Amino acid sequence: MRIVPCGAAGEVTGSAYLVETGKSRVLVDCGMFQGAGATEKRNADLGPIDPARLDAVVLTHAHLDHTGRLPLLTARGFRGSVYCTPATEDFTRIILLDSAHIQESDAERANRKRPHDRPVVPLYTRADVDKLNPLFEPTPLKKVITVAPGVQVMFREAGHILGSTSIDMMIDGGPTIAFSGDLGPLNSPILNDYDPPLKADIVFQESTYGGREHRPLAETVAEFRGILRDAVAQNKKLLIPAFAIGRSQQVIYHIAEAVRDGVIPPLPIYLDSPMAVEATQCYGKHRNLFDAEAKAHEASEDLKPTLDRLEFVRSPDESRALNELSGPMVIIAGSGMCDGGRIVHHLRNNIDKPNTAVVIVGYQSAGSLGQRIALGAKRVRILGRELNVRASVHTIGGFSGHAGQKDLMKWAERLAAGKPRWYLTHGEDDARTALMLLLEERFGLRVRLPRLYDNIEF
Numbered sequence: 264m265r266i267v268p269c270g271a272a273g274e275v276t277g278s279a280y281l282v283e284t285g286k287s288r289v290l291v292d293c294g295m296f297q298g299a300g301a302t303e304k305r306n307a308d309l310g311p312i313d314p315a316r317l318d319a320v321v322l323t324h325a326h327l328d329h330t331g332r333l334p335l336l337t338a339r340g341f342r343g344s345v346y347c348t349p350a351t352e353d354f355t356r357i358i359l360l361d362s363a364h365i366q367e368s369d370a371e372r373a374n375r376k377r378p379h380d381r382p383v384v385p386l387y388t389r390a391d392v393d394k395l396n397p398l399f400e401p402t403p404l405k406k407v408i409t410v411a412p413g414v415q416v417m418f419r420e421a422g423h424i425l426g427s428t429s430i431d432m433m434i435d436g437g438p439t440i441a442f443s444g445d446l447g448p449l450n451s452p453i454l455n456d457y458d459p460p461l462k463a464d465i466v467f468q469e470s471t472y473g474g475r476e477h478r479p480l481a482e483t484v485a486e487f488r489g490i491l492r493d494a495v496a497q498n499k500k501l502l503i504p505a506f507a508i509g510r511s512q513q514v515i516y517h518i519a520e521a522v523r524d525g526v527i528p529p530l531p532i533y534l535d536s537p538m539a540v541e542a543t544q545c546y547g548k549h550r551n552l553f554d555a556e557a558k559a560h561e562a563s564e565d566l567k568p569t570l571d572r573l574e575f576v577r578s579p580d581e582s583r584a585l586n587e588l589s590g591p592m593v594i595i596a597g598s599g600m601c602d603g604g605r606i607v608h609h610l611r612n613n614i615d616k617p618n619t620a621v622v623i624v625g626y627q628s629a630g631s632l633g634q635r636i637a638l639g640a641k642r643v644r645i646l647g648r649e650l651n652v653r654a655s656v657h658t659i660g661g662f663s664g665h666a667g668q669k670d671l672m673k674w675a676e677r678l679a680a681g682k683p684r685w686y687l688t689h690g691e692d693d694a695r696t697a698l699m700l701l702l703e704e705r706f707g708l709r710v711r712l713p714r715l716y717d718n719i720e721f
């Protein structure tokens with residue numbers, strides 16, 4: 264048998280592993296390449312994956328860099344099953360419809376600009392996403408299931424986003440393989456901690472933050488509370504750019520706890536993103552996955568004063584109407600890096616006003632508007648208008664959906680005792696090299712750093 268990494272080998276996006284045995288072909292994740300150099304051509308190239316001959320796809324979680332090329336499979340003849348947790352199925356549908364919509368509108372815009380060139384075709388359409396609906400096989404955690412002849416899998420909690428998993432894959436008469444998926448930091452709000460596999464012959468572990476440690480969450484939360492307290496005391500409008508799934512809900516949770524603890528009085532919170540609204544409703548549907556603390560909040564209703572004032576903003580008109588309101592209030596809107604979505608018009612209408620606070624709570628890629636604001640630009644150009652930045656700008660670095668080095672090592676500890684073959688993926692080369700050295704030194708493992716389309720044979 265062989266395993267071929269078809270993405271996220273020496274980088275953090277495009278996760279996909281092709282597992283081929285004598286009898287079957289299974290894909291673990293089918294992610295999109297994103298960020299610098301992620302061309303449409305690169306995403307369109309599936310390498311050794313032949314969709315029509317695949318038996319099944321198994322998903323660790325819903326993020327686009329783990330699911331974003333799935334509709335390409337259906338567009339090219341895949342008719343097998345897609346196995347994942349029920350929460351991952353729901354979030355994947357939300358994320359892929361959004362992705363298809365972006366690709367359809369990008370193609371449409373390009374064709375309008377150059378009507379005489381050869382028409383640009385979107386990578387895939389919402390119709391390709393809909394073709395996935397009958398293929399999903401929602402599967403609970405900790406249940407062993409057969410996904411293809413001679414291939415069984417079991418999902419375990421990964422603590423990264425709601426529904427996220429690591430995968431134990433058992434090959435008939437062959438090895439047991441552990442795929443970590445993306446791993447969350449221990450003690451994340453709302454989520455249960457990861458549940459590391461006990462034993463495997465082969466391990467594929469993510470290494471996004473293999474080279475560094477995060478600041479403790481408690482310090483980050485204390486800093487966030489300080490910003491909230493000052494901004495609310497000055498009746499400011501707080502603008503928080505945030506990703507729709509995961510970060511938006513975490514921010515709401517921390518605000519609600521601050522209200523409960525008397526740090527700030529209850530105030531209106533506007534969740535201004537149709538995708539985040541849908542995702543938040545999915546959280547309600549999958550509350551069985553919440554950790555003990557989040558379940559205790561539900562039972563005691565101590566966060567209710569805030570959650571009752573949470574406003575779901577759906578239409579663009581409702582979003583524009585927020586311009587007429589004054590603070591104190593919180594607007595959470597996408598996109599997380601301010602490069603699109605409704606946060607853009609809020610920034611354009613408010614960033615030059617001193618009664619605005621912009622709070623950056625997530626990663627900002629190089630060249631994004633969010634990064635320019637976070638770096639303290641005095642003037643920014645937004646939607647064609649030059650604006651002086653008079654809002655206070657706050658950057659909070661400690662919220663992370665990924666385990667830092669210490670938690671990655673803790674996940675590995677028990678598995679490492681059996682001295683399996685160990686491969687690091689889903690990390691830039693310096694991050695995975697740092698983790699490799701640490702794993703080798705502490706656990707006496709021999710760790711390998713595979714490249715794209717390497718043939719890993721057993």
Ligand SMILES: [Zn+2]
Binds near residue numbers: 324326329423445
């Ligand atoms: Zn992820």
